[in-house]
Amino acid sequence: MNEILELFTYQFVLRALIAGSLISVCTSVLGVVLVLKHYSLIGHGLSEIGFASLSIAAALNIPAMIISTPSVILASFVIMFVSQRYKTAGDIAIAIASSIALALGIIISSLSGSVSSTSSYLFGSVLAISQWDLVFSIVLSLVIIAAFIVFYNRLFLITYNEDYARSLGINTTFYQLLISILTALIVVLGMRIMGTLLISGVIILPAVSARKVASDFRMLVIISGVISFVAFVAGLLLSFVFNVPAGAGVIIANTLILIILKVLVK
Amino acid sequence: MNRLTLENVVIKYGDITVINDVSLRVDSGEMIFITGANGSGKSTLTKTIAGLLPISSGKITRAEKISYVPQIEEADRNFPAKVREIVLTGTQRKGKLFYSKHDKELAKRFTNALGIDGLVDSEIKTLSGGQLRRVYLARALCGEPELLLLDEPCAGLDAESHEILFKVLCEILSKGCAILMVTHDDLDLTGIKANRVIRIEGGKIHE
Numbered sequence: 001m002n003e004i005l006e007l008f009t010y011q012f013v014l015r016a017l018i019a020g021s022l023i024s025v026c027t028s029v030l031g032v033v034l035v036l037k038h039y040s041l042i043g044h045g046l047s048e049i050g051f052a053s054l055s056i057a058a059a060l061n062i063p064a065m066i067i068s069t070p071s072v073i074l075a076s077f078v079i080m081f082v083s084q085r086y087k088t089a090g091d092i093a094i095a096i097a098s099s100i101a102l103a104l105g106i107i108i109s110s111l112s113g114s115v116s117s118t119s120s121y122l123f124g125s126v127l128a129i130s131q132w133d134l135v136f137s138i139v140l141s142l143v144i145i146a147a148f149i150v151f152y153n154r155l156f157l158i159t160y161n162e163d164y165a166r167s168l169g170i171n172t173t174f175y176q177l178l179i180s181i182l183t184a185l186i187v188v189l190g191m192r193i194m195g196t197l198l199i200s201g202v203i204i205l206p207a208v209s210a211r212k213v214a215s216d217f218r219m220l221v222i223i224s225g226v227i228s229f230v231a232f233v234a235g236l237l238l239s240f241v242f243n244v245p246a247g248a249g250v251i252i253a254n255t256l257i258l259i260i261l262k263v264l265v266k
Numbered sequence: 267m268n269r270l271t272l273e274n275v276v277i278k279y280g281d282i283t284v285i286n287d288v289s290l291r292v293d294s295g296e297m298i299f300i301t302g303a304n305g306s307g308k309s310t311l312t313k314t315i316a317g318l319l320p321i322s323s324g325k326i327t328r329a330e331k332i333s334y335v336p337q338i339e340e341a342d343r344n345f346p347a348k349v350r351e352i353v354l355t356g357t358q359r360k361g362k363l364f365y366s367k368h369d370k371e372l373a374k375r376f377t378n379a380l381g382i383d384g385l386v387d388s389e390i391k392t393l394s395g396g397q398l399r400r401v402y403l404a405r406a407l408c409g410e411p412e413l414l415l416l417d418e419p420c421a422g423l424d425a426e427s428h429e430i431l432f433k434v435l436c437e438i439l440s441k442g443c444a445i446l447m448v449t450h451d452d453l454d455l456t457g458i459k460a461n462r463v464i465r466i467e468g469g470k471i472h473e
Contacts, residue, residue, distance in 0.1 A: 036342065036345065036346075150363060151363065153354075153355070153358060153363060153364065153365065154358070154363060156347075156351065156355065157355045157358055159345075160341055160342075160345055160347060160352070160355070161339065161340065161341040163318055163336075163340060164334070164336075164339075164341075164355070165358070166317060166318055167316040167317055167318055167332065167333075167334040168332070168333075168356075168358055168359055168360070168409065169317070169330070169332075169359060169360040170358065170359070170360055171360065211346060214346050215346060215348070215389055216346050216347055216348050216351060216389070217345075217346055217347055217351065219346070220346050
């Protein structure tokens with residue numbers, strides 16, 4: 001126990017704890033909207049596109065955020081547009097785009113000899129969070145929470161029935177873009193600590209677990225955030241105890257919570 | 267006061283013309299029934315007036331405050347929401363992000379008027395089809411519409427609910443709202459008098 005507590009005296013662990021907790025809460029809050037709107041796979045698609053951009057950044061030896069942020073935002077617009085425009089083709093588009101992006105990422109990192117640096121992104125690393133990432137995580141989390149408070153009634157309506165919102169004269173495209181940008185930014189931040197292969201689980205699992213107990217949208221958002229926070233801290237501890245990547249620990253913690261709720265709540 | 271004007275409106279699905287060169291004017295306090303066979307384009311026309319479908323040509327001028335009750339609500343029946351939250355969404359408009367005290371009073375008034383006041387704290391997934399229909403009607407009325415578009419509002423409602431609905435509709439008509447109602451029902455059974463009855467046939471309207 002003392003050894004675990006001692007870990008939190010290290011700066012990089014504290015950074016991972018604070019940034020990871022904030023990112024987890026925000027991904028789960030956005031995850032509620034994405035899951036209810038049947039856009040669950042978006043996080044998966046974006047993170048693999050993010051992996052390709054990280055590989056390009058590593059090959060060119062430039063800061064990852066410079067390439068990954070705009071490319072993931074652009075990809076989120078395209079995925080949202082295709083999902084909305086062609087409904088059932090949305091999942092297919094995500095599956096194709098994410099496979100191609102992952103393949104490209106692996107090829108680029110293999111050719112450029114940067115496999116070792118980019119492979120840590122696949123499964124995540126607590127070492128990946130820099131001081132700037134921490135600042136960016138805090139700012140972005142505040143923006144996401146503020147957006148959720150200010151636009152709560154709108155997000156509720158648009159998530160429930162977008163057509164009805166449009167019939168009231170509401171510009172639903174603006175809110176779609178807002179959700180796209182926030183999801184893209186949180187994925188870019190989160191994929192480095194959780195891993196590009198695992199970040200989508202952090203988006204989906206807390207919302208699915210929370211649906212077992214929440215009776216309304218507000219409670220769903222709050223419970224999802226709480227579950228995600230608890231799962232992140234538990235997952236981080238698991239990763240230290242068993243010496244496994246943080247993202248894997250967080251996903252296992254989330255899965256255990258889901259199983260417990262499935263068993264306990266009828 | 268004019269609530270809706272359609273000028274030579276054409277609506278197409280791909281190459282198929284559903285509504286062909288239709289013109290119509292609806293004024294405040296008017297109640298108009300739209301009838302026609304299945305697939306004649308009644309729902310397409312109301313959906314277009316609600317701003318959900320594009321027109322191929324022509325012009326639509328409509329009141330600013332529109333409420334629309336579709337025939338089938340394309341929403342998840344298991345969505346985690348209570349009746350009160352759904353009804354209140356009807357008061358939302360462009361540029362208005364928060365609910366006022368007046369909005370909450372309207373929600374209370376119309377849930378009472380439609381006999382669903384006892385259900386406001388119920389989750390929507392627990393409601394019957396008829397109860398959910400009344401929730402959507404209360405939501406539409408909460409928006410204090412200048413133009414109310416109702417697509418088969420009586421579907422799934424029992425006789426008592428019909429009576430309650432028409433009483434509420436008469437009240438809002440007297441306050442200047444215009445109502446466009448798509449109906450399959452025998453008009454004598456609706457219990458409310460329409461100012462005009464429009465029949466859609468072959469993409470054209472016949473009064």
